[in-house]
Amino acid sequence: MKKLLILILVFVSTSIKAQEKQLTLDEKIYGLSLIWQEVNYNFAYLERYKYDWDSVYMANIPKVIAAKNITEYYAVLSQIINSFHEGHTTVVLPLEVKKMYGYVPISLSYINSKYYVTAFSSEYKDKISIGSVLIKVNAYDVDDYYNKFVFPNNNLAEHIAKRQVGKGAFFAGLLSEGLEATFLNPNDITVSLKLKHHSYFSDAPETIKVPKMYKDTAFLRKKYGDISYIRIKSFLNDVPSTSFAKIVDSLKNSKAI
Template sequence: MPDHKRRSGLRELLSSLILTACLGAVWLPPALADDSNISREIDELIAELTKIEKGVAAAIANEKSTPADLEALLPGVKEGLARLSAPEGLRLANGDSTLQDLRPILVFRLAAVEARLGQKNEALKLLDSVLLELPGWLRHELLKGSAFASLANEPEFERIKTRVERAATLWDGSSFLSGFREDLPEDEKIAGLSDFWSEVKNNFMNPSRLVELDWDRLYLSYLPRVRQTQSTIEFYRVLQEMCARLQDGHTRVWMPMEVYERQALIGELETALVEDKVVVVAVKSEELRKQGLAPGQEILSIDGVPVKKYAEEQVAPYQSAATPQDHAVWVYSYMLTLGPKDKPLGLEVRGFDGQTITASVTRRLSPTRGFSRPLTESRMLQGNIAYIAVNSMMDSKVVSEFGQVLEGIGQRADALIIDIRNNGGGNSGNSYEI
């Protein structure tokens, strides 16, 4: 074959392969394509209805909104509700909680507009129709806000508010609240355990984990243990142990504030599990340095108990985490030194010369505050490598701080290390921005 024909044939083959590759990149099986289309339709409808809801909320909150301004909003709200009630809207809302939640929110906004326009009976009917579907923030707005001021003297509105208050009590569990006592009555302990068991059974995001645990049987096994507790602190420890069985980092049982006020961590000393050894990673107190403590030393014991044994018995059973790595952080970094404020912690560490160093450390840091670190830390390393530590995603300022550092040392570096080992999480939006 002549060379030009070979080249021509090769071009045709390459064109065919490129076309096939491009088609392959965008082709989806029909089921996946349908799912993608449905997701897009849901997102578009949510965006449209949310825009309507935000506009109505802003107009209601604006005291200068005229009746004409409010009346102009009615068609949009009613059309949005009609779309949700139509077969297509019901199909899209099936299985999508955001769309399902938008219906009572829009009805609530429509009721507020009707109330502002003097249509009291219509407003009351609308409120009554969604009363038990309202999210907590709208229940609060109904009880404390001014949107329904025109209904204040209506007996039916008083009845509605009473029902909302009772609904709030039902869902927030406030009926279970009682004053702190050193040892709660047995009935209250059983009620607390039962409330926790019920909340998890009905709301936990991973039902398969409940099946694996046999959650009901686990509840029954903890009943006698709760009855045997001799103090409120011991009772809460049992609940924390049961909660830890869920292996979920966002499901926790917290002690009452009265308990936390008596406890403290050693804020000047940071520890971690490194290569299966418990080590000191930071010493922030001159007092501790004078006792011979320094970063890099291995901790041998706490209060005379080998440190691993102490952690496994006194700390690990009560920490909730979804992964072994996160569990190790909670056990060996966050909670290892937690204990009574008035009781110093006895430490034994191995010095760099191999000798044992004994130290007595006072607990001062409140467990409700946690360790304090700057949002970001940065420096240049050898080899022209930029190092940036991002220590929290809680504060939106972390995004601008990171951007400034990146514009600085990041621009002149040959490589970049982003360290999130000490980042406890926060707002996902901030992490997306970074």
């Protein structure tokens, strides 16, 4: 797939400069055709996927034609390739397009079919808490939002995607588009927040990190309802092992760790 990615990168980067981020009809069809060609001839074990690859090509012609701008066009191409959910196969966006996307500095972990907040930057320190559960995004229930907007836009296999997207991809999106998310905090209080996307290249706050209360501690155990949170920072001394031994029996009462 390396050849495929390089071809698309060169093709679209050139057209961005010439067309002010607009593609002609011929260029749209040509880019889609490059994807069809490379997958058809070079993707290993294509026959194992339940695809009529010619039909996939035909079905996406009206989608690329209808794309209003370069980001919509690339979204169509990416979803085609991401539908394989093969972690080593992806569409690499040109730098000009990457700069249009951003992230929200909130990290999630998928535990017992729920997304728990496990880290965030200082801008959210007085708004959400570690252990809060994400329940809605843009008025969608969290599972509906994941199935409609998150899973189709990543290339991870289904059995690992839910565990991985919380580390950054769940809230990824265009800088021009904000999000509204609703959380249920550990005290069963519902909190709704407007989330701002930060550029990957500038205007970025500090790296997502565990809040200060969780730093500089070799071993820490917190409990939120039936969920136990354990942080082990270092094994340079005996503190983590001896501390864990003291609480191991009590962990049996936790539904998740």
